[in-house]
Amino acid sequence: MEIKWYIGLAVALFCIGVTGVLTRRNAIIVFMCIELMLNAVNLLLVAFSKMHALAAPATADFVTRASEAQVFVFFIMVVAAAEVSVGLAIIVMLYRNTHSVDVNFLNRLKN
Amino acid sequence: MSITEILFWFLTVLALGGAVLVVASRNPVYSILWLIVVFFAISGHYILLNAQFLSIVNIIVYAGAIMVLFLFVVMLMNLNAESEPPRRNNLIFASLVSGCSLMLVIIGALRSSEEFIKSNKVLAGGEAGLIKVLGKTLFNEYVIPFEISSVLFLSAMIGAVVIARKEQ
Known part of the structure; x- marks a missing residue:
């Protein structure tokens, strides 16, 4: 499989996520679209690590080099899990204070 | 195909x-x-x-x-x-x-x-x-970030509890 299809898939997923963040007003769905963008980037990192593995000779040291991208994807997942727990706590607190998860209620600092 | x-x-x-x-x-x-x-x-x-x-x-x-x-x-x-x-x-x-x-x-x-x-x-x-290669990379070269991520998890857990707690 050529790398361009993976790039196209990741770019399309990322742009759908961006469109969702711009379109929706429900804070939970905005948050889910951010998760979608994170996953698109993860997929592209794994595809590039595999492309890198094909381009260079397969020595023992090289296999470690190629798997470093996947270690980074692992760390991105770790950070995403921590981010989701704090973000959902913030959304719960927002709902408790305003009885709504509409992000348009958050413009109180304006004016 | x-x-x-x-x-x-x-x-x-x-x-x-x-x-x-x-x-x-x-x-x-x-x-x-x-x-x-x-x-x-x-x-x-x-x-x-x-x-x-x-x-x-x-x-x-x-x-x-x-x-x-x-x-x-x-x-x-x-x-x-x-x-x-x-x-x-x-x-x-x-x-x-x-x-x-x-x-x-x-x-x-x-x-x-x-x-x-x-x-x-x-x-x-x-x-x-594969898990074998990835584990070797993770625990040889990235062992310090791995341990730091546990601190990140702990702080995220405490932060979530503190934020979502009801005001007394």
Whole structure:
């Protein structure tokens, strides 16, 4: 499989996520679209690590080099899990204070 | 068309269709269920790339833990009613246009590196994603970030409890 299809898939997923963040007003769905963008980037990192593995000779040291991208994807997942727990706590607190998860209620600092 | 390509296109259609439905669903619960479909499709992509460890972690962490957390929050706050007021049509149109133009810009930028894209293929097999290799890399070279991430988890846990606590 050529790398361009993976790039196209990741770019399309990322742009759908961006469109969702711009379109929706429900804070939970905005948050889910951010998760979608994170996953698109993860997929592209794994595809590039595999492309890198094909381009260079397969020595023992090289296999470690190629798997470093996947270690980074692992760390991105770790950070995403921590981010989701704090973000959902913030959304719960927002709902408790305003009885709504509409992000348009958050413009109180304006004016 | 080989079986790998058929699987690739099937998973791609599944991921993109699921992503569109995440954005388009009126009901947040349906959005969450479609997002789980997207995560399973991405896990399938990882398996096609022979990144077995990441595909299992993706299912456990994203489809298992994170989406259950989302479902809990939606059901706890009773948000499964379609409460969101419809947005004005021109705003939806404007965000659609900006999303599509972002995609055009990225793809247009990639077209300038046409040789790179055309000449490079993705290795279907390879050892780089196996648990053995990944574990050796993680615990030899990245052991300090690994330990620091445990501190990150602890602080995220304490932060979530402190933020979501009821005021006395």
